[in-house]
Amino acid sequence: MTTTPTPEQADVVIIGAGFAGLTAARELRQAGLKVIVLEARDRIGGRTWLDDRLGRPLEMGGTWVHWTQPYVWAEMKRYGLGTVQSPVPERAYWWAAGQRHEGTPDQLLGEIDEPNRKLVQGSRNYFPQPFSPFTSTEIKSIDEVSLPDKFIELGLSEYSRDILESFWALNFNGPVAGAAFTQALRWVALTNGDWMVNFEACATFKIQGGTGKLINGIAAGTDVRLGTTVASVNYAADKATVSTTDGGTFEAGYVISTLPLGALGAVEFEPSLPAQEQTAINEGQISKGIKVWITVKGEVKPFVALGSAEWPLNFAQAEYDQDGNTILVAFGPDTARLDGADKAQVQVALDLLVPDLEVLDVASHDWTNDPLARQTWPMHRTGFLTESLPGFQQQHGPLLFAGSDFANGWGGFIDGAIESGLEAARTIANQHLA
Ligand SMILES: Cc1cc2nc3c(=O)[nH]c(=O)nc-3n(C[C@H](O)[C@H](O)[C@H](O)COP(=O)(O)OP(=O)(O)OC[C@H]3O[C@@H](n4cnc5c(N)ncnc54)[C@H](O)[C@@H]3O)c2cc1C
Structure with missing residues (x-):
């Protein structure tokens, strides 16, 4: 006889351990909530990845930051990181x-x-x-x-x-x-x-010690489950249920998806997402370079x-x-x-x-053929801003979207990922503690 495993419980389940997911996780943990981050890759960082190649550490994804980007700049200050100029x-x-x-x-x-x-x-x-x-x-x-x-x-x-x-x-x-x-x-x-x-x-300006140094600082103390791929999210009730491809189940008062637009099509949402969001997912971003x-x-x-x-x-x-x-x-x-x-x-x-x-x-x-991204940095098609972005920025019951693809300011950048992670965490913390 097979038994269904008991779902693991958390206040918030976050899908994706990039800058958006790990920033949201840190904020929510600090507000006293139980948070679990589910990440399909065997590493954190998402579309930033400081790897050893060509005989030195190289940024395979996001790299440059700037003093006009307030969220990443503040995080660099927090962890004592300066910049290195190209x-x-x-x-x-x-x-x-x-x-x-x-x-x-x-x-x-x-x-x-x-x-x-x-x-x-x-x-x-x-x-x-x-x-x-x-x-x-x-x-x-x-x-x-x-x-x-x-x-x-x-x-x-x-x-x-x-x-x-x-x-x-x-x-x-x-x-x-x-x-x-x-x-x-x-x-x-x-x-x-x-x-x-x-x-x-x-x-022009890179993070001293690389993106890896910053993301490790933000991730410290967070419960991240690497190698855990989310297959479906049920957000029909006042709780969300998240199922993974290895048969795991998680229940939480809130779930934050930080997946890139290009990777959202691989996750089944129940109920289906509204038409404008679904259209955007089907079309994807321009950035396939x-x-x-x-x-x-x-x-x-x-x-x-x-x-x-x-x-x-x-x-x-x-x-x-x-x-x-x-x-x-x-x-x-x-x-x-x-x-x-x-x-x-x-x-x-x-x-x-x-x-x-x-x-x-x-x-x-x-990154474009990587099923966990299917794009590089998010760059929108015509119509996305006014027809689809507002929907993604709205709360869908226990489900919220965050990530650089859905940021207000520097969408497409590390800064936007951090901004949207902070925003989602603040929304949840305010409701949870109300
Ligand atoms: C080549 C390249 C160059 C770039 N250059 C710059 C730059 O110079 N400066 C800059 O500011 N930004 C740059 N960017 C953009 C920046 O890296 C991203 O905007 C930012 O890192 C996105 O963070 P995120 O948390 O929103 O998404 P991600 O980092 O993509 O995080 C989402 C996470 O979800 C995971 N995931 C996906 N599907 C599933 C699933 N089904 N189950 C579980 N986990 C899943 C992914 O593995 C990933 O870790 C660049 C990006 C690329 C690709």
Whole structure:
């Protein structure tokens, strides 16, 4: 005779041990609640992962932080962590109007500046309070506008369009077709309308000791069950029941899902999620690109390169000196165009971007085909902001969604993950202690 195991009880079950889940767990534990975190991977950190590759610790996922990001900045202060700066580039390469161009990094920034300022000039009008994205009712009228729509409207030259398209394919880590103009405006509003500060936020300052150091600090003392994959969440009653693929069951007054939008489709929700949320899950995010670390021969002077949005890699910068060689970090907008573990393929892709570099070794993680992510950093499609995000931000009885995909401010960043984890924890703590 088989017996059904007794469900394990907690005040709150949190699904996912990334920055959102572990921040929420710490806050709720400190409020005196019993919390269990269920994590499918054999490690914490989620889409941040400081791993030993190419002879040194390398960030396979989220990396850069910035002083304009209040939540991650406060956490770094709390755990006594400063920043380490990426090398300041001395040369720049870019591709536009069918040609490679070479100059100073300031020249490249200058080429991006004029068209990009025109593109994002309304950011603070549409997002007057960047951490409250729904303040202006005007956003509804532009949420179906895609970046390519805007490029046409701006009447850009071929040269400027090539540069701008690649710049935003880099930011979206995906092809810009279907990429929401509102998402671009949200990003830039967070740096008070200044796209250059925003660009600085994306690739300049790393966490001292890496993301691993920060996430370990946040996780300390939390009950995390690694290797535990959630199969279903029943939130029909005033309690939630969470079932795992290995037959485990957990009952809790609240459950917080911190899964990326792309990974939500693998979990069965009972009752089914509302239509707008389900549509968003089916469509997924735009960001299905790739990040690759590349060791190239010799000591290469720091550079930055922006290629065509059509290439397998459209951005690279020199990041570390390593035993007389140089480690580059590179991004491409479509993981289907490049196997980041294939040295020969990466050499061909890098040759397009920068002349005369010899690839010695490569390291990458394919987040887009990773069933626990199915995307890189969350970047929205047209319509997501006004049609789907409000639903995810609402409480569904005992079920709440948190995570970088559903943040108010720096959605897409570590900062947004922490913000949304704090928000979900505060909602629950207020109700639980009321
Ligand atoms: C390549 C890359 C580069 C990036 N660069 C930057 C950057 O430079 N700066 C920056 O701020 N941000 C960056 N980001 C984004 C940042 O890493 C994420 O926004 C943030 O880490 C997301 O945290 P989260 O807790 O919301 O989600 P996640 O970290 O994805 O956590 C969700 C967790 O849920 C787990 N999970 C999934 N399905 C299940 C299941 N069924 N059962 C149990 N567990 C499950 C996952 O394994 C994961 O651990 C980058 C991301 C990537 C991928």
